[in-house]
Amino acid sequence: MSSELMREKNSGITVSLSQIPDDKLVSIVSPSGRDVVVTQDADEAMALAKKANEVNFDKKIDRRLRIKADLFILPLICLIYAIQMMDKLTNSSASVMGLKKDLNMSGDMYSWTGSGFYLGYLVFEFPSSYLLQRFPLSKCGFVFLFLWGTVLCLCSTPNYIGFEFLRVALGMLESSMTPMLVIITSQWYKKEEQFFRSAIWFSCCGFGSLLGSAIAVGCYDHLKTYTIAGWKVLLIITGLITVLLSFAFLFWIPDSPASAWFLSDEERLQMVQRIRGNQQGFGNKTFKRNQFIEAWTDYRTYLYFFFSVAMCIPNGGLTTFGSILLNSVLGYGVRQTLVYGCYQGLIEFAGCILIASCIRFVKHRMAICMFGCIMNIIFVCLFTFSTDPYARLGGYLCLGTSVIGIFTMISCFASNVGGYTKKMTVNALFLVGYGAGNIIGPQTFLPSQAPQYVGGQIAMVVSYCVSFVLAIALYASYYFENKKRDRLQSEGKFADSEHLQDIEFADLTDKENPLFRYSM
Incomplete structure (x- = not known):
C-alpha cells in the first residue's frame, strides 16, 4: 500500500472514504492531537456506504426500520x-x-x-x-x-x-x-x-x-x-x-x-444510513493490534x-x-x-x-x-x-x-x-x-x-x-x-475529519475519531 497521504484539512472539499482507491491513505487529527491513518480495512458497512448515500431516508423510514428490529x-x-x-x-x-x-x-x-x-x-x-x-x-x-x-x-x-x-x-x-x-x-x-x-x-x-x-x-x-x-x-x-x-x-x-x-436490498442500505450516527458501523472481522493495545x-x-x-x-x-x-x-x-x-x-x-x-x-x-x-x-x-x-x-x-x-x-x-x-x-x-x-x-x-x-x-x-x-x-x-x-472542534482542530464522508464506517476507536461523542 502506498505511503502517500491524502490530506483534506481545511480544504472545504468533502471526500467519501468509500471512493478512495485502495492504494491511498487518509490521515486525520485525533482528539489527542496525533495523526491517525484511516486504512481501507474498514467496517463491513463501508461496502454499502457509497450506495447508501443515494437512497431515500427520512423519519418515517427510520421508524419503520426500528420497528422491524424490535419485532424480528x-x-x-x-x-x-x-x-x-x-x-x-x-x-x-x-x-x-x-x-x-x-x-x-x-x-x-x-x-x-x-x-x-x-x-x-x-x-x-x-x-x-x-x-x-x-x-x-x-x-x-x-x-x-x-x-x-x-x-x-x-x-x-x-x-x-x-x-x-x-x-x-x-x-x-x-x-x-x-x-x-x-x-x-x-x-x-x-x-x-x-x-x-x-x-x-x-x-x-x-x-x-x-x-x-x-x-x-x-x-x-x-x-x-x-x-x-x-x-x-x-x-x-x-x-x-x-x-x-x-x-x-x-x-x-x-x-x-x-x-x-x-430486509429488502433497499432497506439494508437504509439501515446503513440509520446507524451512521453511531460512528461505529456493523463490525470488522480483522483483529487490530493497535485497538487491542488502546x-x-x-x-x-x-x-x-x-x-x-x-x-x-x-x-x-x-x-x-x-x-x-x-x-x-x-x-x-x-x-x-x-x-x-x-x-x-x-x-x-x-x-x-x-x-x-x-x-x-x-x-x-x-x-x-x-x-x-x-x-x-x-x-x-x-x-x-x-x-x-x-x-x-x-x-x-x-x-x-x-x-x-x-x-x-x-x-x-x-x-x-x-x-x-x-x-x-x-x-x-x-x-x-x-x-x-x-x-x-x-x-x-x-x-x-x-x-x-x-x-x-x-x-x-x-x-x-x-x-x-x-x-x-x-x-x-x-x-x-x-x-x-x-471546544477543539469549535477551534477548527478537527477540520480534516469534518470533510471526510463515511468516517463513521472507518472502524476508528472512540479515541481516534474526532467526531465521536460519548453518550451519557
Missing part, C-alpha cells in the same frame, strides 16, 4: 438472556431439592459449584469474544447455545467431580452470550435507543428467574413421580429448552443488518472492569446462595423458597423496565445507573441489618433490580467504545470482571458462618458502595471529555 431481533435475544439466567439459577434451586445431599457435598464444596461456573466464564471470555469477531455471528452463536444446552443436560451426573467439571464447561460456553447480545444491539439500534433495548433484554434475567423458579416448583411438587432425582429433571428440562433455542437462533438471527433476510491503556476500561467486579460479588453470592438464605436465614420452607424466587424474578423484570423507561425524562443513562446503585445499597442494608423479617424479605426480593447497574454499563460500552477490536476487548474485560466478581461472591459465604453467613451479607453492602463511587467517576470522565472535544 429483540424478542429472541430477550428469550436467550432469560434462558441464560434460568440456567444459572438451576444450581441454587437444585441445592434445596437434594443436590448437596445426593452428591455428598460438605464444607465449601457447594460454594465451588458457583465459583467453578464463573471460573470457566472468566478463562474463556477472551477466546469466546475472539470467535464472535472472527466467525459469522449466527453460526458461532448456534454452536455456543447448542453445546451449552447439551452440557446442562449432562449436569445430571451422579458424582461431584463430574458435576463440578461440567459447571466449569457451562461457564465457558455461557461466556459468549452477553458479548454476542451487545454486538447485536449495537448493530441494529442507534445510540439513543441502545440503553432501553439493553435494559429490556437484560431485565429478562427476571423473566428467566420467574420461569426457572416456576419449573423448579413444578419439579418439587412431583418429586415422587420421577424415577430420578427432581433436581436432575430440572437440569434436563432447562438444558433441552436451550438446545431448541439454539436452532431458532441459527435460522432467525442474521450475521448483520447487511445480510438480514427480513483498550488496555484506556483508563475507562479499568473503571468498567472494577465496576463489574464490585457489582458481581453480590450477584455471585445471591445466585449461588439465594435459596439457601431464604431457607436458612429467614426460615422459609423449600417450596416457599422456590415460590419467592418467582416473586423476585417478577420484581426484577418489571422493576428494571420501569426504571429504564425513565430515560425518556432523565436523558443521562449514567444518572439512572447511579440511582440504581443507591437502590442496591438501600435494599441490601434492609436485608442485612433490619430486625424485621418482612423488611429483610422485601430487601432480598428487591435485590433483583441490582442488574440495573450492569446493563447500564453494558449499554455504555455498546455506545461509547469505538473500534470493533477495542469494543470486543473492553467487552471481554468487563465480563472477566463479571466472572471474577461472581467467583469471589460465593467464597464470602464461609461454611464456618452458616447458616447466617454474616460475612457474605457484609461483602454485598461494601461492594454496592464501591460500585456507586466508580459510576460517578465514569460519568465525570465522559462529561469532561465531551466538553474538551466540543
Whole structure:
C-alpha cells in the first residue's frame, strides 16, 4: 500500500472514504492531537456506504426500520438472556431439592459449584469474544447455545467431580452470550435507543428467574413421580429448552443488518444510513493490534472492569446462595423458597423496565445507573441489618433490580467504545470482571458462618458502595471529555475529519475519531 497521504484539512472539499482507491491513505487529527491513518480495512458497512448515500431516508423510514428490529431481533435475544439466567439459577434451586445431599457435598464444596461456573466464564471470555469477531455471528452463536444446552443436560451426573467439571464447561460456553447480545444491539439500534433495548433484554434475567423458579416448583411438587432425582429433571428440562433455542437462533438471527433476510436490498442500505450516527458501523472481522493495545491503556476500561467486579460479588453470592438464605436465614420452607424466587424474578423484570423507561425524562443513562446503585445499597442494608423479617424479605426480593447497574454499563460500552477490536476487548474485560466478581461472591459465604453467613451479607453492602463511587467517576470522565472535544472542534482542530464522508464506517476507536461523542 502506498505511503502517500491524502490530506483534506481545511480544504472545504468533502471526500467519501468509500471512493478512495485502495492504494491511498487518509490521515486525520485525533482528539489527542496525533495523526491517525484511516486504512481501507474498514467496517463491513463501508461496502454499502457509497450506495447508501443515494437512497431515500427520512423519519418515517427510520421508524419503520426500528420497528422491524424490535419485532424480528429483540424478542429472541430477550428469550436467550432469560434462558441464560434460568440456567444459572438451576444450581441454587437444585441445592434445596437434594443436590448437596445426593452428591455428598460438605464444607465449601457447594460454594465451588458457583465459583467453578464463573471460573470457566472468566478463562474463556477472551477466546469466546475472539470467535464472535472472527466467525459469522449466527453460526458461532448456534454452536455456543447448542453445546451449552447439551452440557446442562449432562449436569445430571451422579458424582461431584463430574458435576463440578461440567459447571466449569457451562461457564465457558455461557461466556459468549452477553458479548454476542451487545454486538447485536449495537448493530441494529442507534445510540439513543441502545440503553432501553439493553435494559429490556437484560431485565429478562427476571423473566428467566420467574420461569426457572416456576419449573423448579413444578419439579418439587412431583418429586415422587420421577424415577430420578427432581433436581436432575430440572437440569434436563432447562438444558433441552436451550438446545431448541439454539436452532431458532441459527435460522432467525442474521450475521448483520447487511445480510438480514427480513430486509429488502433497499432497506439494508437504509439501515446503513440509520446507524451512521453511531460512528461505529456493523463490525470488522480483522483483529487490530493497535485497538487491542488502546483498550488496555484506556483508563475507562479499568473503571468498567472494577465496576463489574464490585457489582458481581453480590450477584455471585445471591445466585449461588439465594435459596439457601431464604431457607436458612429467614426460615422459609423449600417450596416457599422456590415460590419467592418467582416473586423476585417478577420484581426484577418489571422493576428494571420501569426504571429504564425513565430515560425518556432523565436523558443521562449514567444518572439512572447511579440511582440504581443507591437502590442496591438501600435494599441490601434492609436485608442485612433490619430486625424485621418482612423488611429483610422485601430487601432480598428487591435485590433483583441490582442488574440495573450492569446493563447500564453494558449499554455504555455498546455506545461509547469505538473500534470493533477495542469494543470486543473492553467487552471481554468487563465480563472477566463479571466472572471474577461472581467467583469471589460465593467464597464470602464461609461454611464456618452458616447458616447466617454474616460475612457474605457484609461483602454485598461494601461492594454496592464501591460500585456507586466508580459510576460517578465514569460519568465525570465522559462529561469532561465531551466538553474538551466540543471546544477543539469549535477551534477548527478537527477540520480534516469534518470533510471526510463515511468516517463513521472507518472502524476508528472512540479515541481516534474526532467526531465521536460519548453518550451519557
